[in-house]
Amino acid sequence: MSEISAPKGVRDILPEESWKWAYVFRVFRETAEDFGYSEVHLPIFEHTELFARGIGDTTDVVEKEMYTFLDKGERSITLRPEATASMVRSYLEHRMGALPQPVKMWCTGPMFRYERPQKGRFRQFWQVDFESLGSPHPYADVEIISLSLEAFRRLGLSHLEVLINSVGCPECRPAYRKTLSDYFSSRIDELCETCRSRLERNPLRILDCKRESCRSVTEDAPAVYESLCGECRDHFDMVRAGLDGTGTPYRLDKRLVRGLDYYTKTAYEVLSGALGSQNAVCGGGRYDNLAEAIGGPHVPGVGFAAGVDRILMVMEQQECSFGTEPSIDVYGVALDRDSRAGILHILDLFRRNGISADMDFGGRSMKAQMKSASARKARLACILGESELERGTVTVKDLDSGEQKEISADSIVEEVQKILSAVKD
Structure with missing residues (x-):
């Protein structure tokens, strides 16, 4: 098929x-x-x-x-x-x-x-x-x-x-149509087939023809102002x-x-x-x-x-600006199976507080997930693995500067809001 x-x-x-x-x-x-x-x-x-x-x-x-x-x-x-x-x-x-x-x-x-x-x-x-x-x-x-x-x-x-x-x-308009009709009738052989058909029905449309032969004819056509x-x-x-x-x-x-x-x-x-x-x-x-x-x-x-x-x-x-291409604030990176539920919960908190966020659903490697974060033009990566789960923290990495730090999971929303606000300022 x-x-x-x-x-x-x-x-x-x-x-x-x-x-x-x-x-x-x-x-x-x-x-x-x-x-x-x-x-x-x-x-x-x-x-x-x-x-x-x-x-x-x-x-x-x-x-x-x-x-x-x-x-x-x-x-x-x-x-x-x-x-x-x-x-x-x-x-x-x-x-x-x-x-x-x-x-x-x-x-x-x-x-x-x-x-x-x-x-x-x-x-x-x-x-x-x-x-x-x-x-x-x-x-x-x-x-x-x-x-x-x-x-x-x-x-x-x-x-x-x-x-x-x-x-x-x-x-x-009838008087102008008559004036145009008389003019174009005198030069009908120079008009394209479409404009010849327009002559009887709507001669004003001949003025709009883009064919070069017709445009040369319309150059000398009577103007509407006198009518x-x-x-x-x-x-x-x-x-x-x-x-x-x-x-x-x-x-x-x-x-x-x-x-x-x-x-x-x-x-x-x-x-x-x-x-x-x-x-x-x-x-x-x-x-x-x-x-x-x-x-x-x-x-x-x-x-x-x-x-x-x-x-x-x-x-x-003309190479005009379209503003800023859309991107996301945070990309969640889970280092193992147990961390995915934690990342999903953190992303839900972000979204409820106006922070745009996304994550990988395929269980790919950290390198592949970080590559996706860059492709999505994410500002930050929030990384969660076994060690972070044990300490109750999240590793936050600035994808522009490469700097990263651990932040308590309990204050992750407030801290990320501060980082993003500082970047926008």
């Missing part, structure tokens, strides 16, 4: 990497608290209709990438491909409109999209997602952008830059003024659009890295009509999502 492996496009996050993930989540959590955002935990699957109506049934996500199936009740269920629609659904379902607005929430967790796996991109991938719901004010956009920048600064990412654009609203209605232009001007007021560096990018239909007005990305090697580490913007699209009242919203895999990859490229 063959060995079972993980499906294509998913992976295990193993201990040598998971502590880095925990560091990234901790930084985002601390940043969220400083900006007044509360954490929520959302379902991994939703009714398919939520994403079909919310994201848009002409998007690549809905057409090609969703993991959709019928459950035992013959209901169409989809593993969430993104978190924003779920966040808005939760806001509506739990009547958060009665709370002081905006309601500011964030979450993290796995998302699912069926696409070709490649470096930094998986079919199950993790995102952090921040949403500010209930305020139409441009300064809510500025706060979201500022929050994402601050989190990336705390993570140590370098050369941060914001790209911004406006994608208009349902009032002014914006007065409300969208005023909103965009206030966002820019707010960014200027906070000293936030940004660059206008007329080709920046979001791949999901629910976006209105502000669209933005954050890049990190030296010129020529910049990476997009998050994307977001405003989506004032999403709540209505999924059957609710009008609820303005703005937010962003960032892929954790991508963040980790960029941090490693």
Whole structure:
């Protein structure tokens, strides 16, 4: 019988990497608290209709990438491909409109999209997602952008830059779509096959194409600014003024659009890295009509999502710090069979008093156990053998300096706490 492996496009996050993930989540959590955002935990699957109506049934996500199936009740269920629609659904379902607005929430967790796996991109991938719901004010956009920048600064990412654009609203977007459609129709032979199919359905998506041939065509494409209605232009001007007021560096990018239909007005990305090697580490913007699209009242919203895999990859490229790799305070070493019960009891006392501890369960030699202590990056080894049992003591060895001393078993917790405290000071 063959060995079972993980499906294509998913992976295990193993201990040598998971502590880095925990560091990234901790930084985002601390940043969220400083900006007044509360954490929520959302379902991994939703009714398919939520994403079909919310994201848009002409998007690549809905057409090609969703993991959709019928459950035992013959209901169409989809593993969430993104978190924003779920966040808005939760806001509506739990009547958060009665709370002081905006309601500011964030979450993290796995998302699912069926696409070709490649470096930094998986079919199950993790995102952090921040949403500010209930305020139409441009300064809510500025706060979201500022929050994402601050989190990336705390993570140590370098050369941060914001790209911004406006994608208009349902009032002014039709005119811009017509302008784009006319322009791209005149150069249709230069577009890739995918963009030709987008021409009739959603010409804004052509601006987002990464193929070099299409990018050269979009260089001269009409900018959205001339097509914006007065409300969208005023909103965009206030966002820019707010960014200027906070000293936030940004660059206008007329080709920046979001791949999901629910976006209105502000669209933005954050890049990190030296010129020529910049990476997009998050994307977001405003989506004032999403709540209505999924059957609710009008609820303005703005937010962003960032892929954790991508963040980790960029941090490693830029040699950012992930803090201190986890280690244990004490490793228990038993020199004979009778000593193992004593070590187990001592370790239990340590753990009850907030001292992290581990031991060997295989009855190996002292040399092998000491090697394990070093591998676990233990600060101290507590050694117990026949002579220590007779004297009622424990030998405590500093694994950095090599110094060791015998300590009474009755005061072992207090003495080890003192040693560890002195090391940390």
